[in-house]
Each structure stands twice: as C-alpha cells, then as structure tokens.
Amino acid sequence: MILVSSCLAGLEVRYNSTHSLNKEIHKLVDENKAVTICPELLGGFSTPREPAEIVGGDGGDVLDGKAAVIEKSGKDVTELYIKGAYAALKKAKEINASVVVLKENSPSCGSSMIYNGEFKGKKIVGNGVTSALLKRNGVKVISEEKFLKDFL
Template sequence: MTARILVSACLMGHAVRYDGAAKPLRHPAIDRWRQEGRLVAICPEMSAGMPVPRPPAEIEGGGTGADVLAGKARVLEKTGGDVTAEFRHAAENALALARETNCRFALLIDGSPSCGSGFIYDGRFTGTRVAGEGATAALLRANGIAVYSEREIEALVASVDGEAAKAPT
C-alpha cells in the first residue's frame, strides 16, 4: 500500500491558521502527491473544535510539545486562556487520522505549538523562536511517523521516493 502524507491544511491553501490565513506551499511534489491521492490534510486545532480566527497560542515557559503531552507545560493564548486540553486533543486527532489513512510521513508547518517540528516560539509572545516541536509533531514522531517541516520538503521528497523505490511492484 502506498504511504500517504499527513499535511497541515494551511500548507494546502486552507485559511485555517490562528489569524485566518493560509500559508500555501507550492512545490511540484505537492502537485504530484495530490494527483496520486497521497495527501491527507488536517488542521489539528480545528479538528479539536478551535475557531478561526483564534488568539495566538504558545507553549509556556519554553516548553515543548512533549512537555505538553506529558502534562509538564501548558499551551496558553496571548489573551491568557489555557488551551492545553484542546492542543492535546488536536494531537490525538492527527495521530488517529494518520493511522486510519496509512500516513507514514507528515508535512507540518513550522512554528506552531501544534505542528512545529523544528522550531516553536518561546511562550512569551515576543516572536522569539526556539528549537523544539509542537504537540502534534511530538505525538506523531513518538508513534513512528516521520515529520518534516515545509522547509524540509526536499528531504521529504527523497524519503517518499526512496520508500516507493523499495516497495514491491
């Protein structure tokens, strides 16, 4: 069975980000994978019932998605609201969808407290990036799904194509 790719809906052009915007990723591989039926789009936050737009959120105290999942850090909105439960639910929804649809790879937008895979923000709402991953990226990786950011599209292409080359025909 052909491996599928879970992808942040905002990268597919859906206006689902916290600010009501999209961040469409244009790349020939995206077009090819779309034609092959490999892409499975999700906005984890929307899957957990969060609205669009919504207040910006960050993981408090420089914590990571793994910390959120372990109950060691919270996800807080800039307005002070605690959305930790929603982000944990979002991560669980993304993992369930990935499993249901045979996604062995994920292409997630970096910086998000949910989807960030290389960097997130430091929890002070100052725009300061720190190395780390969001809750969804952490849960997917912990369950054996290879996670890539939009900046790593070429590495994802190599992995997907490499797996396809190994598959029995």
C-alpha cells in the same frame, strides 16, 4: 499516502484566517497523493482564533504535563491542543501515512522550532504538541522546508 498541514495546502485555517500556501504541497493534494489535517480545528478551535504559544517547554513537555499551551490573552487551551494531537495521530494511522509534513513554528505543527511562549516572535528548538505525539508514536514528521529539500 502523505498527511500535510491544511494551511500548507492553501486552506485559510491559521489563527488569523490566512494560509501558508506551498505550491508543491498543494499539488500533492490535488494529485491525491496527500491529505490535509489541521490539528487545531480538530481540537475544537475555529478560525479566526487567538494566537497561542507553548509556555514552559515544548510539545513533549505539554504531553507530560510539564508545560501548557496559553492564548495571548492568558487562557489555558492545553486540553484542546492535546485533543487535536490525538485526532491527528488517529488520522495518520488511518491513512497509514508514510510521512507527515507539518508547518514549522506552530505550537501544534512545529517539528523543530516553536515560539518560546513570550509572544515576542522569539523561537526555540522544540516540537509542537501534535508533532511530539506523532513522533512518540513512531510517525515520521518533517517540516515543509525539509520535505521540499529532501523529498521532492
């Protein structure tokens, strides 16, 4: 079974109530080959919500207490992001996910690139909080771009 970011399957769960539909991933869900997860909703957020970025590092640094997840208005929401990451890990283990396909660039789901914490649209190499936790626990995580290129 594959675990995928809910927004990739077309669910309007992004901070601004939009989705990031990828038709191939939606098809996998339709065919019961994949199940969806949104770490931010699992962490306790609702939609819409403020955009947030990791400040001071990446998701691994957040898990190590060296960086924080901050909303655009300045509120520290690190704990909710960590809570969502652990919920995603629990789900990945429950379904024995062979691979987890997560939306690139997100502070939760990014698996190779994230925004740099300045809210200026600049990206850096790094993991979101959920991707970092999953990888640390031996779960295979890839972006939707890599999944479509290498797995389909």
